[in-house]
Amino acid sequence: MMELSYWQNLFGWAWPGVWTLVRIVVLVVPLMLAVAYLTYAERKVIGYMQVRIGPNRVGFKGLLQPIADAVKLLMKEIIIPSGSNKFLFVLAPVLTIAPALAAWAVVPFSPQMVLANVDAGLLYIMAITSMGVYGVIIAGWASNSKYAFLGGLRSAAQIVSYEIAMGFALVGVLMAAHSLNLVDIVNAQHGGLLNWYWLPLFPMFLVYLIAGVAETNRAPFDVAEGESEIVAGFHVEYSGMAFAIFFLAEYANMILVATLTSILFLGGWYPLFDIAPFNWIPGIFWLLAKVAFVLFLFLWFRATFPRYRYDQIMRLGWKVFIPITLVWVVVVGAVMQTPLAFLVH
Amino acid sequence: MNFLTGVFYMLSVILLFAGFRVVTTRNPVHAALFLVLAFFSAAGIWLTLEAEFLAIALVMVYVGAVMVLFLFVVMMLDINLDRLREGFWQYLPLASFVSAMLALEMTVVLGSRTFGLSIVPSPQPHPAGYSNTRELGRLLYTYYVYPFELAAVILVVAIVAAIALTMRRRKNTRYQDPARQVKVKREQRIRMIQMPAEKPSSTKT
Numbered sequence: 001m002m003e004l005s006y007w008q009n010l011f012g013w014a015w016p017g018v019w020t021l022v023r024i025v026v027l028v029v030p031l032m033l034a035v036a037y038l039t040y041a042e043r044k045v046i047g048y049m050q051v052r053i054g055p056n057r058v059g060f061k062g063l064l065q066p067i068a069d070a071v072k073l074l075m076k077e078i079i080i081p082s083g084s085n086k087f088l089f090v091l092a093p094v095l096t097i098a099p100a101l102a103a104w105a106v107v108p109f110s111p112q113m114v115l116a117n118v119d120a121g122l123l124y125i126m127a128i129t130s131m132g133v134y135g136v137i138i139a140g141w142a143s144n145s146k147y148a149f150l151g152g153l154r155s156a157a158q159i160v161s162y163e164i165a166m167g168f169a170l171v172g173v174l175m176a177a178h179s180l181n182l183v184d185i186v187n188a189q190h191g192g193l194l195n196w197y198w199l200p201l202f203p204m205f206l207v208y209l210i211a212g213v214a215e216t217n218r219a220p221f222d223v224a225e226g227e228s229e230i231v232a233g234f235h236v237e238y239s240g241m242a243f244a245i246f247f248l249a250e251y252a253n254m255i256l257v258a259t260l261t262s263i264l265f266l267g268g269w270y271p272l273f274d275i276a277p278f279n280w281i282p283g284i285f286w287l288l289a290k291v292a293f294v295l296f297l298f299l300w301f302r303a304t305f306p307r308y309r310y311d312q313i314m315r316l317g318w319k320v321f322i323p324i325t326l327v328w329v330v331v332v333g334a335v336m337q338t339p340l341a342f343l344v345h
Numbered sequence: 346m347n348f349l350t351g352v353f354y355m356l357s358v359i360l361l362f363a364g365f366r367v368v369t370t371r372n373p374v375h376a377a378l379f380l381v382l383a384f385f386s387a388a389g390i391w392l393t394l395e396a397e398f399l400a401i402a403l404v405m406v407y408v409g410a411v412m413v414l415f416l417f418v419v420m421m422l423d424i425n426l427d428r429l430r431e432g433f434w435q436y437l438p439l440a441s442f443v444s445a446m447l448a449l450e451m452t453v454v455l456g457s458r459t460f461g462l463s464i465v466p467s468p469q470p471h472p473a474g475y476s477n478t479r480e481l482g483r484l485l486y487t488y489y490v491y492p493f494e495l496a497a498v499i500l501v502v503a504i505v506a507a508i509a510l511t512m513r514r515r516k517n518t519r520y521q522d523p524a525r526q527v528k529v530k531r532e533q534r535i536r537m538i539q540m541p542a543e544k545p546s547s548t549k550t
Binding site: 005088118123128130131133141151152153163319 | 381397398404405416417420421476477479523527
């Protein structure tokens with residue numbers, strides 16, 4: 001491997017830009033591969049849960065299936081419905097995928113491996129992920145189709161409702177960690193299983209996990225694309241690559257929520273137990289294992305639960321989750337003033 | 346002109362363009378989307394002022410929540426633009442007088458004599474470890490705690506008032522209560538009974 005300074009001299013003034021670009025590519029390419037193979041994992045996991053074997057024809061054990069799907073979607077024609085708003089129709093998938101990728105800028109994989117170690121990382125993630133809803137709304141509106149429109153409305157209401165509960169769950173984390181910086185938050189959970197925030201903030205952990213499923217429009221909260229009620233919801237008019245981009249964004253968001261859950265509540269890169277055989281393994285593998293575990297939970301939910309009815313979703317978000325998180329914020333604040341403060345660090 | 350100034354001018358141009366289009370575009374949904382763009386560019390300008398917390402809060406609150414609800418409503422409205430534009434020429438003289446006065450007042454107050462570089466110099470850049478969020482929190486909860494709490498109370502009053510004004514309950518509406526529905530147990534809905542699976546066969550031969 002050549003020295004970094006050699007490249008630095010080669011590019012001169014353009015070096016900071018080039019270096020950032022290289023780091024973005026190093027982040028995005030594995031992410032896209034992970035998305036592709038998450039779809040494969042989903043089909044396999046759900047297949048086995050339903051006593052099927054899932055995709056097994058393309059390549060060894062069906063391992064090339066996601067590639068075949070991607071090629072198929074690339075070759076398909078993108079149909080733009082007549083009477084739709086062409087510019088917004090094309091813009092909507094872009095607005096969906098952009099926040100899903102931009103949020104990764106502040107996600108740390110180890111104390112050093114982070115694209116931008118910013119101070120208000122948690123806030124940044126909240127703000128960027130809240131932009132994702134525009135893609136869905138615009139897609140629903142620009143399609144000029146009633147099913148797409150209904151899907152867009154449902155999704156907007158759901159995402160706005162669950163974002164509040166999610167935000168309060170994050171308030172608990174930042175109170176415990178005294179920081180909005182994601183690296184600091186993980187470092188505040190230094191130690192084994194019992195030092196992670198899932199334990200003192202258990203209600204918030206549950207709320208965050210469930211709200212995360214709702215935010216990504218996954219089953220059992222997938223009313224935005226309820227195929228039995230509104231055909232496929234907001235992306236019913238999309239085909240080919242435009243549809244694939246919605247798909248990519250959904251899975252990238254799933255991985256993002258899983259990573260954030262691991263970082264905020266499951267101790268990030270810290271090993272399960274802080275003793276010899278466990279802490280030999282590098283931190284990033286621990287983080288990836290936790291992410292994989294949370295993702296497995298997502299797939300498991302989908303295979304297990306029937307879809308929520310719409311009014312029940314709204315009740316769960318507003319009348320159950322928000323009160324729980326509000327109470328727990330007060331509890332954490334009160335405990336921090338007592339000698340028991342070490343419980344929440 | 347350094348990099349930051351370039352960013353400022355780019356964001357300002359986008360902001361002005363978006364703001365202009367909010368009032369000129371014919372489609373209300375487009376107007377709402379241009380407003381989103383305007384908020385986003387404004388947040389970008391705040392970022393160049395090192396006000397990260399405010400910038401992110403602006404995106405989170407206005408772009409992420411308020412404008413979503415706004416769009417939600419605007420998308421469902423059936424707005425007749427011709428009706429809205431009726432009387433445009435009739436109101437034009439008054440409106441242009443008001444806006445000219447506003448522009449004049451703003452020039453007087455915000456002009457270079459009161460807000461110039463010599464009177465309000467550009468702030469010193471903060472050192473790397475400076476946390477804007479922490480400072481803001483400290484000020485809000487110590488020095489400005491009474492105004493802050495007062496603002497919170499006013500907002501709550503506004504919420505309560507808005508809900509009280511719009512909530513009407515008809516006496517005889519039928520509605521479902523999801524809370525009661527999800528609490529239902531199996532025993533309340535089905536009754537298990539024991540009965541032979543078949544009728545005893547008649548013993549007639």
